[in-house]
Amino acid sequence: MAIAETGSMSKAADKLSLSQPAISAQIKRLQGLIGGELFTRTANGTALTELGKLALQQARRIIDANDQLLRLGGSDRSSMRRLGISQLLAQSLFDEFSRENLSGVFVFAEHSSEIRRGLLEGFIDVACLFLLESFGQELENRIVGEFQFETNWIKARDFVARPGAPIPIITLPEDNWMIGPLDRSGIAYRIVLRSSDSAVRTSAVRAGLGLSAMPGALAAADLVKSRDYYLPKLPPSRAVVCVRDGLDDSDVKQLTKRLSGLLANLSVDRSLQRDDVSRG
Numbered sequence: 001m002a003i004a005e006t007g008s009m010s011k012a013a014d015k016l017s018l019s020q021p022a023i024s025a026q027i028k029r030l031q032g033l034i035g036g037e038l039f040t041r042t043a044n045g046t047a048l049t050e051l052g053k054l055a056l057q058q059a060r061r062i063i064d065a066n067d068q069l070l071r072l073g074g075s076d077r078s079s080m081r082r083l084g085i086s087q088l089l090a091q092s093l094f095d096e097f098s099r100e101n102l103s104g105v106f107v108f109a110e111h112s113s114e115i116r117r118g119l120l121e122g123f124i125d126v127a128c129l130f131l132l133e134s135f136g137q138e139l140e141n142r143i144v145g146e147f148q149f150e151t152n153w154i155k156a157r158d159f160v161a162r163p164g165a166p167i168p169i170i171t172l173p174e175d176n177w178m179i180g181p182l183d184r185s186g187i188a189y190r191i192v193l194r195s196s197d198s199a200v201r202t203s204a205v206r207a208g209l210g211l212s213a214m215p216g217a218l219a220a221a222d223l224v225k226s227r228d229y230y231l232p233k234l235p236p237s238r239a240v241v242c243v244r245d246g247l248d249d250s251d252v253k254q255l256t257k258r259l260s261g262l263l264a265n266l267s268v269d270r271s272l273q274r275d276d277v278s279r280g
Contacts, residue, residue, distance in 0.1 A: 001063065003027070004056050005108075007045040030055070060123040081255060084108045084115035084124035087198040088218050089239075089262075093128075096262055105255070111196040113174050119242055126252060127242040128259045130215075145241035145260035147267040149215035151177060151234040152225040156208045161228070166190040168210030170201050177213040181232040215239075217266050239263050 002012035003023070013020045031038055038052035048056060083105050085093055090109040108115070108124065112131070118124035120138065127142075130149075161167055166188040171178055173196050182189050193204045202220055205212050215237050216225045241259045243252060 001056065001059050003039060003046055004048055004052075007047075009039075009046055057121060060118075060121060064122045080104055080106050081251065082106045082108060082118075082123065082125045083255065084110065084118050084127040084129065086110075086112045086115060086129045086239075088130065088214060089128055089266075092218070092262060092266055096265075097258065101258060104251070111172070111174075111198075114196075119244060122244060125244050125247055126255050126259070127240075128263070129240060129242070131238040131240055139242065142242040142245065143240045144243050144256050145263065147239045147260075147263040149217060149237045149239055149267050151213055151237045152216035152219070153178075153211050153213050153228070153231050153234065154205055154216070154219050154223050155211050155226045156206055157222070157224055159205075159208050159211070159226075161211075161230075167230075168192040170194075170204045170210045170212040172196060172201075177234065177237075178211075181234055185232040187230065187232065215266075217268070239267065 002015050003009055006012050006015060009023050009027070010020050013023045016023070027038060034051065034055055036051045037049050038055055039046050040049055041047075081104060085107060087109050090107075093107070108118065110118075112129040115124060115127050115129040116131075116139065119127040119142065131139075167182075167190070169178055169182070169189045169191050170193045171191055173194055192210045193201070195201055195204075198214075201212050202223070204210070205223060206220070211226060211231075213234055219225065241256050241263065243256060
């Protein structure tokens with residue numbers, strides 16, 4: 001789990017206060033028990049193999065079961081709360097929450113689909129994520145706070161679409177923000193960049209590579225909300241706070257209250273002065 005979270009064996013060793021040889025030896029032992037490679041080296045560090053991804057899911061369940069067992073005896077070793085938060089909301093979290101607010105909290109910042117999966121699998125205790133459609137009653141039952149955000153087309157200030165050319169789009173691997181409305185409107189487009197990393201998408205928009213979409217209240221200050229006539233209206237985004245089944249501790253309630261307050265403040269879009277009101 002530590003290697004998967006940090007992306008390298010050396011960082012995992014630092015996190016666990018172990019030597020790298022000790023980490024390597026343990027991984028070899030696990031691979032021998034499971035019967036296959038769990039990790040592969042890449043240019044960016046250490047990545048999970050397909051077998052490793054399956055093993056990670058089971059490891060998270062084992063750790064969660066261990067934590068629940070420790071809670072029966074009141075052990076403080078399981079007091080670390082695991083907060084899963086959408087990448088789009090992570091900066092706001094760090095801006096608004098003090099270090100004291102986040103003491104005893106492990107933050108897992110990822111794409112909302114990963115946060116959703118972690119919550120349902122029991123790896124995430126508290127989740128703060130975006131939902132663009134219903135994901136079933138199992139998830140809906142975990143929602144303790146819900147807020148709506150206006151979804152906007154976002155572009156660089158100097159971006160101008162070429163007349164008659166397909167609209168360049170910067171999007172997500174699992175896209176529901178833009179592609180559906182574009183397809184239904186019969187608008188020609190081409191995807192110029194696809195990434196689950198919100199910072200990468202923002203950088204691409206800033207560089208003028210194309211248009212993207214996101215809650216307008218969360219757009220970077222140097223980008224504008226495009227209201228060009230040829231762009232379809234986007235559905236609002238649901239931002240929700242969820243709690244894993246069986247958790248009703250006071251610290252969890254306090255955390256969800258703060259997260260709901262954060263979303264309530266953000267859902268009031270205070271960036272209207274950045275609107276691009278061009279009609280083409």
